[in-house]
Amino acid sequence: MNDARSSLARRSFLIATGATALAFTAACGTGTTTPDAKNAAAGTPKQGGRLRAAFAGGGASETLDPHAANLFVDAARAKALFDKLADFGADLAAVPRLAEKWEPNEALDTWRITLRKAAFHDGKPVTAEDILYSYRRIADPKGTFRAKASLEPIDLDASRAIDASTVEFKLKRPYAEFPNILAAFGAYIVPKDASAFDKPIGSGPFSFVSFKPGSSLVVKRNDAYWEGAPHLDELEFVVASEESARVSALLGGQVEYAHELDPATARTHEGKGKIDIVRLPGSAMQGFVMKTDRPPFNDPRVRQAFFLIADRKELVDGALSGAGEVGNDLFGKGYEYYPAGLPQRTQDLDKARALLKEAGAEGLKVTLDTAPAATGFVEAAGIFKEQAAKAGITVEVKVGNKDTYWKDILSSGTFASYRSGAMPIESHISQRLLTGSTTNATKWQQKDFDDLYQQAQSTRDATQRGALYERMQRRLYDEGGFLIWGFADWIIATAPKVHGVSKQAPANTLDWARFDKIWLA
Amino acid sequence: MARVTPHLPWIGRRLLLGLGQTAAVVLFIFALTEALPGDAAVALAGDQPDPARIARIREAMGLDRPAAERLMDWVGGLLQGDLGTSLVSGRPVTGYLTAGLGPTLLLAAATLTLLIPLSLGLGVLAARREGGRLDRTVSALTLAAHAVPEFAIGVLLATLFGLWLGWLPPTAVGADPFTEPAVLILPAVVLLSRPVCTISRLVRAGMIDAMASPYVAQARRYGVSGARVTWAHALPNAFAPATQQLARTCDWLLSGVIVVEALFVIPGLGTVLIEAVAARDLPVVQGMAVVFGAVTVAVNLAADLAARRFAPRSEVAA
Numbered sequence: 012m013n014d015a016r017s018s019l020a021r022r023s024f025l026i027a028t029g030a031t032a033l034a035f036t037a038a039c040g041t042g043t044t045t046p047d048a049k050n051a052a053a054g055t056p057k058q059g060g061r062l063r064a065a066f067a068g069g070g071a072s073e074t075l076d077p078h079a080a081n082l083f084v085d086a087a088r089a090k091a092l093f094d095k096l097a098d099f100g101a102d103l104a105a106v107p108r109l110a111e112k113w114e115p116n117e118a119l120d121t122w123r124i125t126l127r128k129a130a131f132h133d134g135k136p137v138t139a140e141d142i143l144y145s146y147r148r149i150a151d152p153k154g155t156f157r158a159k160a161s162l163e164p165i166d167l168d169a170s171r172a173i174d175a176s177t178v179e180f181k182l183k184r185p186y187a188e189f190p191n192i193l194a195a196f197g198a199y200i201v202p203k204d205a206s207a208f209d210k211p212i213g214s215g216p217f218s219f220v221s222f223k224p225g226s227s228l229v230v231k232r233n234d235a236y237w238e239g240a241p242h243l244d245e246l247e248f249v250v251a252s253e254e255s256a257r258v259s260a261l262l263g264g265q266v267e268y269a270h271e272l273d274p275a276t277a278r279t280h281e282g283k284g285k286i287d288i289v290r291l292p293g294s295a296m297q298g299f300v301m302k303t304d305r306p307p308f309n310d311p312r313v314r315q316a317f318f319l320i321a322d323r324k325e326l327v328d329g330a331l332s333g334a335g336e337v338g339n340d341l342f343g344k345g346y347e348y349y350p351a352g353l354p355q356r357t358q359d360l361d362k363a364r365a366l367l368k369e370a371g372a373e374g375l376k377v378t379l380d381t382a383p384a385a386t387g388f389v390e391a392a393g394i395f396k397e398q399a400a401k402a403g404i405t406v407e408v409k410v411g412n413k414d415t416y417w418k419d420i421l422s423s424g425t426f427a428s429y430r431s432g433a434m435p436i437e438s439h440i441s442q443r444l445l446t447g448s449t450t451n452a453t454k455w456q457q458k459d460f461d462d463l464y465q466q467a468q469s470t471r472d473a474t475q476r477g478a479l480y481e482r483m484q485r486r487l488y489d490e491g492g493f494l495i496w497g498f499a500d501w502i503i504a505t506a507p508k509v510h511g512v513s514k515q516a517p518a519n520t521l522d523w524a525r526f527d528k529i530w531l532a
Numbered sequence: 533m534a535r536v537t538p539h540l541p542w543i544g545r546r547l548l549l550g551l552g553q554t555a556a557v558v559l560f561i562f563a564l565t566e567a568l569p570g571d572a573a574v575a576l577a578g579d580q581p582d583p584a585r586i587a588r589i590r591e592a593m594g595l596d597r598p599a600a601e602r603l604m605d606w607v608g609g610l611l612q613g614d615l616g617t618s619l620v621s622g623r624p625v626t627g628y629l630t631a632g633l634g635p636t637l638l639l640a641a642a643t644l645t646l647l648i649p650l651s652l653g654l655g656v657l658a659a660r661r662e663g664g665r666l667d668r669t670v671s672a673l674t675l676a677a678h679a680v681p682e683f684a685i686g687v688l689l690a691t692l693f694g695l696w697l698g699w700l701p702p703t704a705v706g707a708d709p710f711t712e713p714a715v716l717i718l719p720a721v722v723l724l725s726r727p728v729c730t731i732s733r734l735v736r737a738g739m740i741d742a743m744a745s746p747y748v749a750q751a752r753r754y755g756v757s758g759a760r761v762t763w764a765h766a767l768p769n770a771f772a773p774a775t776q777q778l779a780r781t782c783d784w785l786l787s788g789v790i791v792v793e794a795l796f797v798i799p800g801l802g803t804v805l806i807e808a809v810a811a812r813d814l815p816v817v818q819g820m821a822v823v824f825g826a827v828t829v830a831v832n833l834a835a836d837l838a839a840r841r842f843a844p845r846s847e848v849a850a
Contacts, residue, residue, distance in 0.1 A: 065705055070807030071628050071799070071816075072620035081578055155589045160582060224621070225631070225807070226799045227706050249706030251797040255687065256703045260797070263694050263702035384579075414810050415570030418581035431579075449582035 054510060060531040061245040062509065064268035064524075065257040068250030071225035076208040077199035078149050078156040083270065087524035088248055089199050091230050093213035096124060096142065096193035096200065098521035101513075103346040103435045105190035106521055109137060109200055109214065113193070119185035119469060124193070126176040129237040131202050132218040139172030144203040146170075160442070160449055161195035185469040187476055188437040196434075196519065216241045216527035225250060241527035242511070258504070261286055267506040267531070270524070273386065274332030277502045286504045290334065293345045294501030294518040296431045297331070297387060298338060299379070299395065303492040304454035305425055307377065311490040312370040318356055318494055319363040320402050321395065327497040329394045330387035334502060338495035341484050343436040348480040353488055363402045376405040381428040384416040386499065388428040421452055429493070433517035436480060440464055444487070453492025460486060508532045546836065550829030557825035558818060562603055565809070565817050571595050572619040572812040593619045606818060615822070616815035618808075625819035628804050633823075635709050636793075636800035640785040642713075642720040643727075647781070651728045655735025655770070656762060662740055670736075674729035686722045686795040693718060705797045719796045723789060727781040731774050738770025745769075768842040775842065779835030783828045 066084035077089035096110040107113070111127040129137045148154070150162045169181035182189065192198065202212055211219050216238070217230035228248040234240045249266060251257045257269040258276055262285060272288070281288045301308040301317060308314050323337035336344070339356055343349045367373055377399075381392040389410060396406040406426075411419055420427040429452065431439070442448055445464060446456040460483060467479040487493065501518040511529045516522035573589035574581070590596050609616050615625035658670040694702025701707065704715035742748060743766050751761050790802035801820065808816035 063706055070811070071631060071804050072618055072623075072807065072811060072813060074621050081576070153588070153592070155576075155585060155592055157580060160580075160585070223631070223799075224623075225804070247706060249797075250799075251703065251705050252803075253794050253797065256705060256795060256797045259690055259694060259702040260705035263698070265701060265703060265705050265707070412569050414812070415574045417579045418570065418574045418577060418586065421581045421583070449584065450580060 054532070056242045056511060056530040057532055058242055058530070059244050060242075061247065062243050062268060062526065062529060062531060063247045063249055063266040064270065064526070065249050065251045065260050065266040066270045067252045067254075067257070068225060070250075070252075073224045073250075074208060075211045075219075075222060075228070077201065077211070077213070078145075078158065078197055080197045080199075081157060083518065083524075084248065084250065086196065086519060087270070087526075088228055089197075089213075090215065090524060091217040091246060091248075091526055092211055092215045092219060093199040093201065094129065094137075094215055095195075095198050097190050098194045099433070099435065099519070101515045101517065101520060101522065103343065103433060103517070103520065105194045105435075107190075108194075108521075109142075110190075110193060113190055115187075115189065115471075117471075119187050119189075119471060120182045122180045122182070122189050123173070124178045124180065126178070127237060128176075129214050130235055131214045132212045132233060133202075134235075135202065136175070137200065137214050138175045138203075139178045140175075141200055141203045142178050143167070143170065143172060144205075145200045146198070148201070148206075149198065156197060158195045158197035161192050161198065161438070164189070164192065184465075187468050187470055188435065191435050191438055195438075217246055220245070236527065238527070242530035243526065246526050261504055261506065264506070267509050268512075268529075269504045272502040272504055274334035274500075274502065277334065277504070278332065280504065284507070287507055287509070289503040289505065289512050289514055290500035291503065291514070291517055291523060292336070292500055293343075293498050294433055295335075295385075295499040296338065296342055296344075296495055297326075297335070297385075297391065297497045297499055298340075298429050298493055298495035300420070300427050300429045300452045301492045301494060302425045302452075302454045304456065307370075307372050307375055308425060308492065310370045310372065312366045313372050313375070314490055314492065314494075316363040316366040316370070316372075316402070317399075319359045319366070320399050320404070321494060321496050322358040322398050323356075323496045325398070326391055326394055330391035331497060331499050335497045335499040338497045340488055340491065340493060340495045342431065342439045342493065342495060343433075344498050346433075346436055348436045348477055348484075350481045350484050350488075353485070356488075358398070360402050367402065367404070374403060374405075376407065377426050378407045378409050378424065379426045379428070380409050380411055380420050380424045382411040382413045382416040382419075384413040385428075385430045388430070391496070392428055421450060422454075427452070430499075433519050436484075437467075440483065444491075455487075455492050457486075543833070543837075546833050550826075550833060553829055554822060554825035558821050561818060561821040562599075562814075565812065565814055566599050568809075568812060570812060572814065575810065575812045576620060595619075602814075606815065610822070615819040618813050618816050620811050620813045625815050628808075628816050629801075629819060629823055632799065632801040632804040634800075635704075635798050636786060636789070636802065638709050638713075639716055639719055639723065639789065639792075639798060639800065640782070642716050643723045643785055644782070646720065647724055647727055647731065648778070650724070651731035651774070652735055652767070652771070654728070654732035655774075656739055656767065658732070658736045659739030659743065659770075660762065667736075670732070674732055677725050678729035680725070682722050682726070682791050683795065685725050686718070686792060689718050689721060690795070703795075703797045709798065715796070715798075719792050719798060722792050722795075723785060727777075727784075731777050731781070734774045734777055735767075735770055738773055739766055742766035742769045772839045772842045775835045775838045779831045782831045783824075786824065786827055 068084050069082050077093045080086050080089050094109045096108060097105040098108050100106045109126055109129055110124045112125050114123045146162060147167050149156045149158045150167055164182050164186050166181045166183050171179055173179050216233055216236045218233045220229040220231050222228045231245045232241050251260060254273055260266045261269040277288045280286050301314050318340055327335050327337055339353060379392050381388045383389055392408045396408055399406045443451055444455050445461050463479055463483050467476050470476045505512055508531050509529060510532055513522035572593055573586045573595055576589055577586045606616055617624050654670055658667045661667045690702040693700045700717050701715045707715045709716050748761055748766055751765050790806055793800045793802040805820050
């Protein structure tokens with residue numbers, strides 16, 4: 012096995028070098044072809060080849076246990092090897108995957124899932140028992156898997172397998188958005204009784220070949236995949252935590268796909284023909300959290316003043332090098348149930364000053380906690396400090412420890428940098444904005460808001476539910492604790508011969524890192 | 533040649549001292565890691581810092597036990613040759629070490645293989661033409677090269693030879709250095725760039741001193757040829773101070789090459805250590821501390837032995 016691997020590695024090195032040479036001539040010949048047009052052109056997918064994809068990784072501690080997924084690279088690997096019952100479309104609405112369909116009862120507290128015909132890599136069919144086993148493993152009271160919080164609404168003791176391809180989930184309360192759980196990050200389906208994942212068996216489009224933690228995972232095409240076999244023969248995930256290394260590897264032909272680039276790097280190489288830059292919009296919400304339960308932000312007028320201080324365009328241009336779009340203090344721009352009709356908020360320093368005066372908060376001093384925990388955090392903090400100074404507010408930027416940042420700001424401090432990956436608006440609300448939410452960083456705890464949420468979850472009709480979501484979001488827009496100034500693009504780069512990369516899917520949704528749909532020309 | 537007689541008590545003292553040093557390093561690292569903000573549970577929870585979940589992770593990892601108890605457990609295991617298991621992955625720490633050691637040793641060996649002849653050659657060359665154009669050029673070049681940080685040299689070389697000229701792989705992403713040694717050339721050159729400057733300057737200074745010394749003059753009077761005087765008589769004396777620097781370079785190569793490993797994506801010990809610290813994966817950090825401590829002690833012991841052998845009268849050994 013070792014020999015096979017190394018000879019494969021040598022071969023792909025040669026192929027990659029040859030391809031780079033070709034790419035140069037191709038770029039010279041076509042000249043005006045933009046990367047976008049080229050990728051969008053519906054060419055016939057070509058079979059075969061091996062693609063190497065570089066991700067930022069988790070180091071030598073990486074595991075292939077799909078339920079332990081925490082990082083993007085974990086999610087991408089798990090997606091290649093495993094399936095979920097559902098996944099998120101580009102608008103973050105749940106799309107059926109292993110579940111062929113789902114039907115709720117009248118009260119929305121019992122859901123019947125019908126499975127499609129699918130098989131694990133060892134040939135065994137995916138059955139209702141596998142589903143229940145996987146969910147029970149995630150939800151184990153002693154366990155610590157990430158999706159456990161998402162699965163909380165399910166009463167797994169009362170849930171059962173009706174037959175081999177039907178599962179009935181009993182819920183603890185009505186939950187209209189139940190399919191979001193099926194698509195939750197890390198809610199992968201593993202074979203019944205699986206507990207070791209050294210050589211994982213899943214039902215995904217690729218099957219396991221070899222794994223070196225912190226370095227490389229090789230998988231090969233699963234010809235029996237229920238959705239049709241992938242185009243690639245083989246796929247290798249390699250790990251390079253330095254962004255510059257991922258770009259060099261791509262430019263040097265050592266990999267064909269590089270995940271997560273800096274906006275500045277992307278701009279340097281965009282349109283030069285050597286590599287294609289793919290920007291996935293709406294992937295990362297960027298903002299600040301104001302703790303609404305303590306001074307100075309327990310006064311809604313101060314929060315409103317802060318909303319009016321932010322020059323969003325300047326923040327996007329400065330902290331994200333322009334790679335993104337401005338936010339409107341609400342999560343999930345472009346997603347299902349997002350109230351696009353609300354007016355775009357802009358900087359209004361006079362009004363901000365008036366509000367601060369009214370609240371008796373003139374000459375306010377605030378500490379802004381930040382850390383290099385995400386792209387643009389420290390830069391954005393610096394820019395906001397300047398903007399706030401214009402309204403007479405002194406912002407003291409405190410740069411903290413990036414490894415413990417999220418815990419540090421959850422309950423301490425008053426004002427902090429924040430970001431979030433893509434998730435449905437409903438999940439954002441339930442995880443962060445209800446009185447009992449586990450990661451309520453704004454300390455937004457409002458009884459009537461909780462009630463609106465519960466009411467939405469007991470509402471069958473999607474239009475009526477949408478109206479309830481709009482009411483909740485209007486409330487947050489007026490006086491919430493999230494100052495959301497932008498949505499960063501997620502930037503991916505590929506070799507020009509790579510086709511079929513989705514340009515719409517926010518990071519973490521179904522079509523992101525979907526290597527079974529990618530082919531090499 | 534030189535007599536290697538009553539060194540044993542001295543070696544014994546050095547070994548004991550080394551053991552003590554290693555133990556101190558381990559305790560020190562344990563205390564430092566404990567003092568870091570947050571623990572493995574917090575680091576693992578990442579951007580989902582649900583307090584209940586952190587508490588559960590902490591319990592599952594045994595982090596809720598007192599620090600002294602965890603340290604005792606670990607030392608107990610260590611005495612039986614057990615380095616423990618990673619908090620994050622549950623895999624044995626020895627696995628981490630062996631995985632990281634291979635690439636790092638390979639890189640260090642490649643660097644040293646080039647470093648020793650190169651810096652000796654340069655130093656001797658410069659010393660023989662003391663004050664001449666060659667000497668001045670070598671001095672200027674080594675000073676200039678020494679002033680550039682590894683990161684900058686690395687980026688420059690990777691861009692030039694990896695991307696513009698396309699002669700060498702710009703990174704070691706996904707490659708196995710044992711089957712594709714080409715990926716090690718650029719990192720080795722980067723690693724070489726600074727030690728070659730310091731060591732060649734030390735050799736040059738030592739050579740100039742030695743060449744001016746009475747015993748060299750005596751050897752010349754006896755009619756010993758110039759080359760023989762240089763290589764067999766002067767160089768060993770000049771090399772004694774350089775061996776100490778070489779030992780320091782060895783330590784540095786094993787534990788201090790983090791920048792180069794990160795830049796070229798070599799999954800070596802430096803990378804493993806950085807990631808373990810970021811994850812607050814205490815057993816892995818401690819295991820590496822033991823290994824680094826032991827290696828440092830062994831390498832310095834070897835250097836002292838070598839220095840004594842090259843120049844028995846200079847009494848360089850501690």
